[in-house]
Amino acid sequence: MPQSNTVTVHDAQTLGQLIRRTRKQQGLNLATLAGLCGLSIRFLSELENGRDSCGFGRIMMVLDTLGIDLVACPPEETVP
Template identity: 55%
Template sequence: MTRVANVGELASLIRFERRKQGITQAELAGLSGVGVTFLSQLENGKESAEVGKVLSVLTMLGIDLVAEPRG
């Protein structure tokens, strides 16, 4: 499990996993139903990314987002 504490870490995780799977940004964008510009901005850590679109990208990459209380 990878702990993600900020947008930059989420961006790095998405970019790493996309590259590991050998998928281009254009391919992942199409599979996720988002635009290439959105995906590029997401991978670069833009903080105003729409959560629904982020979840679509994570789903296509096979990444589960788990939120749990700290403590």
């Protein structure tokens, strides 16, 4: 069941905005988050700016570091 603070992500731009907002709420700058994740500042900047080509594995590292859970909601199956 979705929580009240759930964000529906349909594109890289929305995911980037969520990551930026969460990072700032936690008082982290890009350099600090980069160190915590083991990723480059450039990658994080591109991710926050909605670049589509960011690798999924690295995105998951950022989400994990920030404590963001990724929840997928498949469409409900219809029974014939």
